[in-house]
Amino acid sequence: MTVLPYLVAAWLLIVGLWGVITSRHLVHMILCLGVMQASTYVLLLAVGYRTGGKAPIVTTSVPPSSSFVDPIVQALTLTDVVVEATVVAVLLALTVQAHKRFGTVDPDELGELSG
Amino acid sequence: MAVAALSVLVPILAGGVLALTSSVERRRVAAVVAVAAVGASAVLLAILLARAGRDGRLVYWWGDWAPRGRVLGIDFAIDGLGAGLALFVAVLAVPALVMAGYAIRASAQLFHGACLVFVAAMIGYCLTGDLFNLFVFFELMSVAAYVLVGYEVRGRAPLEGALTFAVTNTVGSILLLFGIGLVYGEAGSLNMAQIGQALEASGASAVVCVAFALISVGLLVKAAIVPFHFWTADAYGVAPTPVLILLGGVFSELGLYGFARVFWTVFEPALAAHHGTLLAIFVALGLVTGVLGAAMALAQHHLKRMLGFVVI
Numbered sequence: 001m002t003v004l005p006y007l008v009a010a011w012l013l014i015v016g017l018w019g020v021i022t023s024r025h026l027v028h029m030i031l032c033l034g035v036m037q038a039s040t041y042v043l044l045l046a047v048g049y050r051t052g053g054k055a056p057i058v059t060t061s062v063p064p065s066s067s068f069v070d071p072i073v074q075a076l077t078l079t080d081v082v083v084e085a086t087v088v089a090v091l092l093a094l095t096v097q098a099h100k101r102f103g104t105v106d107p108d109e110l111g112e113l114s115g
Numbered sequence: 116m117a118v119a120a121l122s123v124l125v126p127i128l129a130g131g132v133l134a135l136t137s138s139v140e141r142r143r144v145a146a147v148v149a150v151a152a153v154g155a156s157a158v159l160l161a162i163l164l165a166r167a168g169r170d171g172r173l174v175y176w177w178g179d180w181a182p183r184g185r186v187l188g189i190d191f192a193i194d195g196l197g198a199g200l201a202l203f204v205a206v207l208a209v210p211a212l213v214m215a216g217y218a219i220r221a222s223a224q225l226f227h228g229a230c231l232v233f234v235a236a237m238i239g240y241c242l243t244g245d246l247f248n249l250f251v252f253f254e255l256m257s258v259a260a261y262v263l264v265g266y267e268v269r270g271r272a273p274l275e276g277a278l279t280f281a282v283t284n285t286v287g288s289i290l291l292l293f294g295i296g297l298v299y300g301e302a303g304s305l306n307m308a309q310i311g312q313a314l315e316a317s318g319a320s321a322v323v324c325v326a327f328a329l330i331s332v333g334l335l336v337k338a339a340i341v342p343f344h345f346w347t348a349d350a351y352g353v354a355p356t357p358v359l360i361l362l363g364g365v366f367s368e369l370g371l372y373g374f375a376r377v378f379w380t381v382f383e384p385a386l387a388a389h390h391g392t393l394l395a396i397f398v399a400l401g402l403v404t405g406v407l408g409a410a411m412a413l414a415q416h417h418l419k420r421m422l423g424f425v426v427i
Contacts, residue, residue, distance in 0.1 A: 033286070037289060072305070091278070091282070098274055
């Protein structure tokens with residue numbers, strides 16, 4: 001079943017993107033961005049998995065020659081989580097401002113730019 | 116080679132210090148500190164450019180993780196183009212920050228802090244030779260840009276412009292990360308030069324093509340190439356003017372630089388067979404972008420939006 005994680009990642013990406021495009025509520029839109037971000041985490045971890053591999057920690061009972069899963073993608077995923085958390089924080093701050101000042105969180109109703 | 120590290124660290128540390136002490140609101144001091152940090156960074160980058168011109172490509176390994184057989188560390192691969200563009204960013208930031216000292220009244224210290232982080236991230240982006248490091252700096256400069264563009268958040272237009280900008284660019288960066296994950300799975304390394312070598316062996320497989328498409332989309336959204344240009348006019352129309360100097364001067368150009376760097380270093384060996392087709396596609400996109408940008412710019416009445424279309 002090694003194809004399954006990649007299919008899950010692709011599905012999450014597409015569903016998240018569809019949610020962002022058709023959203024009528026800013027918080028919902030940001031959560032759909034979160035779903036898209038989750039798809040990248042699933043993809044990264046799937047890339048690093050090795051069948052039968054252990055967690056990449058060398059102890060007295062786990063010699064360095066055993067088969068480990070890839071630790072680099074785990075580091076990438078953690079970095080990614082932090083980066084995306086920052087983005088979500090900024091977007092939520094903008095949403096709070098939108099609600100506070102204009103009383104609406106509908107992205108379509110915010111349209112005022114032209115010229 | 117501490118020069119390379121310092122050129123990124125000095126603005127980031129200065130920005131951090133300004134943000135930490137932002138409750139003590141000293142507008143003049145903050146502006147002076149910001150201009151000094153960026154000026155110092157510009158001097159360091161000029162030194163780097165001179166050295167790169169003399170010695171060819173300079174490579175600086177962070178934490179001394181030089182490769183022993185396999186590449187495990189993160190490096191700054193500094194050649195003339197990267198150092199030159201980073202120097203341009205730093206030099207452009209000086210008048211932008213001077214102007215911000217006069218133009219920004221509310222929460223000026225935080226503004227200067229965010230600007231410094233923005234400039235530092237752009238410099239790091241130009242200098243790096245590691246694909247994931249490129250992504251991290253890309254995200255950092257994007258987030259700083261979202262904050263800076265939406266700075267005058269009291270008006271309706273800046274809020275909407277910042278939201279459009281943030282959501283489109285975030286979608287682009289998620290696609291970029293997806294592509295990077297696929298490339299790592301295929302090549303087993305994150306160092307751009309090593310990926311190029313590894314992918315040359317595997318050729319233009321389906322995974323490589325899909326990864327290239329995703330990474331291109333992510334970077335071209337930043338570069339405001341048609342059909343990913345819709346965020347540009349909205350974002351440029353509402354940004355405060357000091358931010359506009361930096362945004363219009365370098366932000367989209369960095370998207371193109373990243374795209375060129377990734378294409379030539381990582382993908383060109385693998386996709387060499389299709390070189391002619393790819394060249395035709397990108398030239399066509401560039402032409403359409405140029406024509407569309409010029410036509411829309413002529414139709415604008417608002418100066419900042421016109422600038423946005425000129426950048427396209």
